[in-house]
Amino acid sequence: MLQLNFNQLWRYQDEFLHGMSLTLLLTLVATVAGLAIGLAGAAAAGSRFAALRLLVRSYVEVIRNTPALIQLFLIFFVLPYAGLRLPPVYAAATALSIYMGAYATEIIRGGLASIPRSQVEAGQCLGLTRWQVFRHVILPPALRNIYPSITSQIVLLLLGTSLASQVSAPELFHAAAFVESRTFRSFEVYAVVCAIYFTLVLAFRLAFAGIGRIAFRWPTGR
Amino acid sequence: MRGFTISDFLTMLAAVQWTATLVVLALAFGAPLALLLARMCTGRSRIARLVATGILQLVQGVPVLGLLMFFYFGMPVFLGIKVPALVSVGAAFTIFTAAFLGEIWRGGIQAVHVAQGEAAACLGLTRWQTFRHVIAPQAFRIALPATVGFLVQLIKNTSLASVVGFVELARAGQLASAATFQPLLSYACVAAIYFALCFPLTLWSRSLEDKLNGAR
Numbered sequence: 415m416l417q418l419n420f421n422q423l424w425r426y427q428d429e430f431l432h433g434m435s436l437t438l439l440l441t442l443v444a445t446v447a448g449l450a451i452g453l454a455g456a457a458a459a460g461s462r463f464a465a466l467r468l469l470v471r472s473y474v475e476v477i478r479n480t481p482a483l484i485q486l487f488l489i490f491f492v493l494p495y496a497g498l499r500l501p502p503v504y505a506a507a508t509a510l511s512i513y514m515g516a517y518a519t520e521i522i523r524g525g526l527a528s529i530p531r532s533q534v535e536a537g538q539c540l541g542l543t544r545w546q547v548f549r550h551v552i553l554p555p556a557l558r559n560i561y562p563s564i565t566s567q568i569v570l571l572l573l574g575t576s577l578a579s580q581v582s583a584p585e586l587f588h589a590a591a592f593v594e595s596r597t598f599r600s601f602e603v604y605a606v607v608c609a610i611y612f613t614l615v616l617a618f619r620l621a622f623a624g625i626g627r628i629a630f631r632w633p634t635g636r
Numbered sequence: 637m638r639g640f641t642i643s644d645f646l647t648m649l650a651a652v653q654w655t656a657t658l659v660v661l662a663l664a665f666g667a668p669l670a671l672l673l674a675r676m677c678t679g680r681s682r683i684a685r686l687v688a689t690g691i692l693q694l695v696q697g698v699p700v701l702g703l704l705m706f707f708y709f710g711m712p713v714f715l716g717i718k719v720p721a722l723v724s725v726g727a728a729f730t731i732f733t734a735a736f737l738g739e740i741w742r743g744g745i746q747a748v749h750v751a752q753g754e755a756a757a758c759l760g761l762t763r764w765q766t767f768r769h770v771i772a773p774q775a776f777r778i779a780l781p782a783t784v785g786f787l788v789q790l791i792k793n794t795s796l797a798s799v800v801g802f803v804e805l806a807r808a809g810q811l812a813s814a815a816t817f818q819p820l821l822s823y824a825c826v827a828a829i830y831f832a833l834c835f836p837l838t839l840w841s842r843s844l845e846d847k848l849n850g851a852r
Contacts, residue, residue, distance in 0.1 A: 418713070479788065479834035480827045481795035483806060488827065491819035576699035580799065587701055600709035608702040615697035 420602050426593045433589030434610060440507055440575040440585060445568050447511035452518025459523045470519065477516035483577055485509050490581045506578035506585075510571065517567050525560035526552060558630045565622040569615055576611070586610060640818040645825055651808035652829060658794045658804060659787075661726040666733025673738030675767070678745045688738070695735030700793050703728040708800045725797045732793065736786055744779030745771060781848060784841035788834045795830070805829060 458470045477485065486509040493500055500508065529552050537551040579587035590607040594600050676688035695703070707728040711719050748771050756766040798807035809826035813819045 475835065475838070476827075476831065479792075479838055480830045481792040481806060483795045483798070484809065484823055484827050484830065487810075487813075487819070488823045491813065492823065495820065573697075573699040576701045577796075579701070587699065590705075600705070601713045604702060604705035604709060608698045608706055611699055611702055612694060612697040616693075 418602060419599060420606070422597045422599055423593065423602060423606055426589075426596070429589045429593055430586065430606070430610065433584060433586035434614070436503070436578075436583065436585040437572070437575050437587075437614070440503075440510060440578060440583075441568070441572045443507045444510035444514045444571055444575070447507075448514025448518045448571070449564075451511065451515025452522045455515060455519030456522035456526060459519065460526070474516045474519050477513055478520070482509065482513045482574055483580060485513060486577055486581060502578070502581045502583040505581055506575070506583040510575060510578070513574070514567070514571050518564065521560055521563045521567060525556045525563075528559050529556055554632075561626055561630065565618075565626070568622075569618050572614060572618060573611065638816060640812070640816045640821045644812045644816060644822070648805060648808045648812065648825055648829060651803060651805045652833070654802070654804040655791065655794050655833075657722075658726065658729055658797060658802075659790055661722075662729035662733040662790060662794075665726070665730040667737060669730065669734035670737035670741055673734060674741035674745055677738070677742040692735050692739050692742075695731055696739065700728075700732055700796050701799060703732055704796055704800055707731075721797075721800060721802045725800060725802050729790070729794065729797075733786075733790060736789070737783065740782045740786060741775065741779050743782070744775035747778045748774045777848065781841045781845040784837055784844060788837050788841070791833055791837075792830065 455470050455474070458466050461467055486506060489509045489512075490500065490502065490505040493505070533551055534547055537547040542550065575585055576587040578585050579591060582588060584592075586607060590603050594603045597603065673688045673692060676684040677692070679685060698706075704725060707724045708721070711724045711727065752770055752774065753766055756770040761769070794804060795806035797804055798810060801807070803811070805826055809822050812825075813822035816822065
């Protein structure tokens, strides 16, 4: 039976902290970029042009049905052959954004599609312009529908940033590998890292729940 | 250095069996655990509910990579013996499956109207009979699309087993890429194989969902 020893890890606080900050940064960047892609994708999915719709459809399906790890490898190892050598952090941010974008597209598209057609027509009957219908009739309930899925997707993204360690972007999981190589306390290191991730996830979930409670206070009135 | 040949592709196809093995192992051991967790979450005992909810939250709050490392390095620590990679990786995916399927099935059980259980109780069915003949069949229908959707997540996530050196599809791709210096072809092939495995499941899950919504 091996002995557990966590004492050696205290010296590496800074490594863990730096890793954590990059993990959070990657999450933030991929969330913002992913939401932007998602908005554009959802708009394109409802476009008049069949080619554009097909393009968005294929993007979403390809990304959602292949492992993020392989997407990351494709971006990191293949782009240099096209003359574009991305540093690990940028490659990871790109891959995670594209990954998040596909899920966001699907979530936002679904949220907009969940608004009954009759409500839009009712808005038009009241003489609202197209923008007003979107802003006052479609958007508020759509946001409310989208919010839970998007936030849980962000939490999954936070966990998914650990993949960046596989192209040696120095985020939390990579910091773990570094500390492990110095201390040889493999199990202790990964137990600590798992605990840090869990704490982050818990903080995110609580924050999202709090924001959701404030932002979507109005009654559904059904 | 050698070129990328058909035999590289065949090696990848052969590696699919290890991806499949992981999926089958995870489901075979994870699904019963998931059912247990789902039952505990929806049961009467407060302690069981707390424990099960805690497990679900804990596993869902940790990256799959973290789970893999935890079991890969942890099993020797706890068991005192070295175990083959298949065992530790299998254990990690079992726990992963138990947590995510448990959450899906908990949702399915809770989506069945309370009155159904009450009606069954009025008819004198025991709690097990109520679950077996009244709740479970309806919950199964409700949870089936999400369950199939989870299968896709599981298949994709087994690619992470490559990180601890377990040779499945993703690892076979890495090896082919390293041997041939053809990352584009290698990883594109791997991605295509994953897509061929996952996309039919995605379509099936979606059609199940449409059917379920249509029946309402």
